Amino acid sequence: MNVGTPEPLLSIRGLKVEFSTRHGKVTALDGIDLDLMPGETLGVVGESGCGKSITALATMGLIPDPPGRIAGGHVLFDGEDITRADPRRLRSLRGADISMIFQEPMTSLNPVFTAGDQIAEAIMLHQSAGKAEADRMAVELLRTVGIPEPERRSRSYPHELSGGMRQRVMIAMAISCRPRILIADEPTTALDVTVQAQIFDLMRDIQRQFSVAIMLITHDMGAIAEMADRVAVMYAGRIVEKGTADEILDHPLHPYTRGLIGCIPVLGKEAGEEGRMPPLAEIPGIVPPLHLLGRGCAFADRCPLAFDRCRAESPALEGGAHKVACFAAEMEAA
Amino acid sequence: MGPTAYIARRLAYGVILLIGVLVLNFFLIHAAPGDPAETIAGAMGGATARMLADIRSAYGLDKPLLTQLAIYLGRVAHGDLGMSYYFNQPVIDLIAARVGPTILLVLAAQVIAITAGVAMGVFAARKPSGPLSAFVAVLSTVGYAAPVFWTGIMLVILFASIIPIFPVEGMTSARFSGGFVAHIGDVLYHLALPAFTLAIIFLAQYSRLSRASMIDVLGADYVRTARAKGLSETKVVFKHALRNAVLPIITVAGIQFGNLISGALLVESVFNWPGMGRLAFDSVLRRDYPTLLGILFFAALMVVVANLLTDLSYRFADPRIRTGGR
Ligand SMILES: Nc1ncnc2c1ncn2[C@@H]1O[C@H](COP(=O)(O)OP(=O)(O)OP(=O)(O)O)[C@@H](O)[C@H]1O
Ligand code: SF4
Ligand SMILES: [Mg+2]
Numbered sequence: 001m002n003v004g005t006p007e008p009l010l011s012i013r014g015l016k017v018e019f020s021t022r023h024g025k026v027t028a029l030d031g032i033d034l035d036l037m038p039g040e041t042l043g044v045v046g047e048s049g050c051g052k053s054i055t056a057l058a059t060m061g062l063i064p065d066p067p068g069r070i071a072g073g074h075v076l077f078d079g080e081d082i083t084r085a086d087p088r089r090l091r092s093l094r095g096a097d098i099s100m101i102f103q104e105p106m107t108s109l110n111p112v113f114t115a116g117d118q119i120a121e122a123i124m125l126h127q128s129a130g131k132a133e134a135d136r137m138a139v140e141l142l143r144t145v146g147i148p149e150p151e152r153r154s155r156s157y158p159h160e161l162s163g164g165m166r167q168r169v170m171i172a173m174a175i176s177c178r179p180r181i182l183i184a185d186e187p188t189t190a191l192d193v194t195v196q197a198q199i200f201d202l203m204r205d206i207q208r209q210f211s212v213a214i215m216l217i218t219h220d221m222g223a224i225a226e227m228a229d230r231v232a233v234m235y236a237g238r239i240v241e242k243g244t245a246d247e248i249l250d251h252p253l254h255p256y257t258r259g260l261i262g263c264i265p266v267l268g269k270e271a272g273e274e275g276r277m278p279p280l281a282e283i284p285g286i287v288p289p290l291h292l293l294g295r296g297c298a299f300a301d302r303c304p305l306a307f308d309r310c311r312a313e314s315p316a317l318e319g320g321a322h323k324v325a326c327f328a329a330e331m332e333a334a
Numbered sequence: 335m336g337p338t339a340y341i342a343r344r345l346a347y348g349v350i351l352l353i354g355v356l357v358l359n360f361f362l363i364h365a366a367p368g369d370p371a372e373t374i375a376g377a378m379g380g381a382t383a384r385m386l387a388d389i390r391s392a393y394g395l396d397k398p399l400l401t402q403l404a405i406y407l408g409r410v411a412h413g414d415l416g417m418s419y420y421f422n423q424p425v426i427d428l429i430a431a432r433v434g435p436t437i438l439l440v441l442a443a444q445v446i447a448i449t450a451g452v453a454m455g456v457f458a459a460r461k462p463s464g465p466l467s468a469f470v471a472v473l474s475t476v477g478y479a480a481p482v483f484w485t486g487i488m489l490v491i492l493f494a495s496i497i498p499i500f501p502v503e504g505m506t507s508a509r510f511s512g513g514f515v516a517h518i519g520d521v522l523y524h525l526a527l528p529a530f531t532l533a534i535i536f537l538a539q540y541s542r543l544s545r546a547s548m549i550d551v552l553g554a555d556y557v558r559t560a561r562a563k564g565l566s567e568t569k570v571v572f573k574h575a576l577r578n579a580v581l582p583i584i585t586v587a588g589i590q591f592g593n594l595i596s597g598a599l600l601v602e603s604v605f606n607w608p609g610m611g612r613l614a615f616d617s618v619l620r621r622d623y624p625t626l627l628g629i630l631f632f633a634a635l636m637v638v639v640a641n642l643l644t645d646l647s648y649r650f651a652d653p654r655i656r657t658g659g660r
Pocket of ligand 1: 069
């Protein structure tokens, strides 16, 4: 890495993903731009269905095809375009340089193999270690992720472990080959609050210890506040706001981001009289189904600030370090 | 529960089930019309009242029904299934001479059905709307609809006269000379058609089931995890997915064993396979009750043993059952 301006480790440019559905072709991701710097944590936040997981899967080269297809753009890992890599090259990246943990710890481990075997499998695959060596390393990894009695637990089957422990096993598997990027797709959604905090602590430890860059996908602004250095807010397959975590949390510009944070300007009130708003789940309305997206701003039907222009054209993501895609925010800034 | 306790409990269930089968068989046969003494006398040529009485006391037929049952159960416990009315030989000997070929036929059919069925199901699942999937759908419909004896007769016609490459009758060649290995080859050669006939219905079921099961499993989160690890598609499908997809197959294979055995009895008649099927058929016509009871008992015994083995293999294949989890 050069001294001075670091190169991004992962650079997503204009990524467009389409799915063929019974409603015809829908655009699940429409021109995503994201950069992940070495060692940082990038938060990707948005409601269900906005395309967070698809972004992650595209980075792994795992978009299910069919029905999905990368229709445009690039995913550059260390300068190499993943969307063009052949399957063999992709397999050698997955689990080794880029690894991923999932939202569903209860079902993400194979029920018929032991925790230790599932970790050792990744080690044998990418590090040309023998079985005994890989088993020993798996036990060490279980110790690293804070599993008590790692020797015994490595012989446990997933159903013998709690949700929190399973997620720790997933993390152990994900870091087993010292990846440079760890994608965590809602790693704590299925866990209760105390366990969530433990898993975040663990992820921070691991980031320090292994200097891995983390893409943390979540719909929880609390998690963003706790973990992220920079944030991208997604809505209906696009990024609507992007900036440092401090900027976004303290000065959200997009009405949707404000909704997520829980303070949204109520229409008709004076500036500064913003009421505390209900949390995320209660932003009125729902995310429009992708096949019903029109030409205007996708948030218009739920936006308290929407005006004529919002329904006619779609705002572009604009700005300097803190970017936003919203006509009202643009006028506010002007 | 440890494996020993588990096996002990399953064995106890098996024994209770077998006793139930014996009692039920006994009463069913005695509820059937026709006096066995007259049948026996008929087989011996002509019946006087004196002869009938002799026969009744010799076979215990003059005793009260419950006493007859107690005697019967006691004898079975000692491996004595009584004398055949018709052959005038111990039933156990008649069965012992024929049980081997039946087991061979049943196992061969089961192995063919499961291997071919699962292979077809797995490859069909890779392309759920591909041509192999369509073939599996057609095959399973035909397999369900066509009765065993019809498939059997069609195959007999096909191989007897149209493409005579497999023998359609018996278990060995009539004039046969050769060593032991050649003998085994000869038996397998004769086994081909009956085993295939018996397998085909079950093959249809297994292919359909494993296709559905595999499609289901391929969408599972742990399959995505396996891919995210960087495993090859072969490893993902044949290690991570298949190990889970076969679990329902094992269950169904256990359930199907009973049907497979009754199917075998029919197939044996079609192909003149020297198993228990022919004997069962003849015993019904001759009202040879002890033989019939013995065959039913043996069939039940085979089902019980097969279910026990199925259970054990399921425990082996699914750690959630083995270690007492969900
Ligand atoms: N297999 C698929 N077939 C068709 N459409 C799909 C498929 N997978 C995803 N999509 C579409 O892509 C969109 C984005 O899905 P994605 O899984 O990325 O959402 P998400 O932001 O991760 O949501 P969640 O918070 O629920 O995980 C969805 O709205 C869905 O319509
Ligand atoms: S562009 Fe218009 S509709 Fe969209 S978020 Fe901004 S104000 Fe609301
Ligand atoms: Mg998701």
